[in-house]
Amino acid sequence: MTLADIFEINDPICIEPAIMDCADSEYTRFLLDGDYSAAKLLVDENEDPIAAAFLEEGGWTVTSFVFRPFSVEVLERIEALDGDIYQEERSNYLAALREYYCGEIVKEYPDVIEDNREGRYEMIESLFKSLNLRPGSEIKDGKSAGDGAGDCAAKPTAIDFCCGSGVATSVLRDFGYETLSFDYDAALISCGIQRKRLEPSRAMCLDGTRASDFCPKCNLGIGLMLGDITNFNADMWEDIIYELFELSEKTVISTATKPERERVAGWCSDAGRRYKITENDRDPIYDSWVCVSEE
Template structure:
């Protein structure tokens, strides 16, 4: 289901240029500056407002309140236009919103270079099997186990997680890699985002498993940035798997695990000595 389907409109354009901008209150002000002739308000299953669409001369403009507070001024504009109210599950709207922005990314980056190398999928699959992730995903539960792929690149690890039974959510800060993953069918547009990892908890729900593969280069120079990303990973995930190329890097990760009071173990991995030579598995 797309934003157009949800609002029953043609060719909607989000006023926020990028997914992360949906958290910026400035776009509420931009919206209120418009001249509109019709409006639609979208509420979730709890009847909380989560988005609105306004019709202006150039077409329908959509704005989202799933990551920022709803505005009384927006409600007043909606009521003044005698707008229509629509209802949808929040998870369905979020999926449509992610799909919209992924579509915009693919339009902006149509020509991509394949960054996956032969055998990478199998190396990750073997590592995950050795850590019993397939067994965990196959356990009888009321709903599928959830996983977030931090710094997902073009989505090779995401595709492995999905194939072994996890419900995945993925993000990377590089839109070209997101575009590549979508075009290569490793990333699903409704389950992928272009995000700054230091703000992951603003946009992602908690999950059973969080992974960060091929992290690095982690050094004293950029340790603050990486620690912020990895602390976000810890905040969101019950179990976390992080891989690095070198032992000093994984030892820094282990230190951050200890700082957060997480139980952890370090494993040397010979499946991919270039990127995943060292593995840190931690739990809350």
């Protein structure tokens, strides 16, 4: 299901250039400056407004309110245009929104270089098996990654932080997890989508320090091959790791060096999480040390 399907319109364009911009209320002001001839309001299963579409000379413009407050002024514009009201489950709309932005990313980065090396999938698969990450024990209350709903989910949920081109995501999905993945490098997201490791409806280009603004809580959080953690950038990585802790019941983090390992251990302690760090010889370049922590 696409945004076009949901609104029953052709070739919609989102006024927000990227999914992170959907949290910026400035785009509500931009929207209200437009000259429109028709409008549609989308509400979710609880009848809360989550998006709107406006017709102008160049076509349909869509704006989203899943990550920022809905505006009374927007409602007034829709009513003035005698706009129609549509209803869709919030989870379906979020999936369509992610798919739209992933499509834009692939258009922007059509030619990508494969960043995955031979055997990486098997290394991660073996690591996850050794950590007993097969679905089962991770489900507590049916949280659903991707929609934030409280309804019982059929699958355990996992978020792949800084997912790169999605190798770990593909392992988790093959294990049976419902995955949600993000990375700040749009070219890597494009690579993962084109290589079928990432699903467009379940991937985002996102700053990890703002993950909790765009992701629901999950059963399992993964942060593999985190970038070099140094004195210069430690504050940034600390913010990302705390977002990972905030969103996941269990987390798996891998680092390359002992100093990085010690930083992660300190952050686990500061967050009050139970943790265990083990040495990993499957991939000594990136995953030398693996930290598993729980709430």
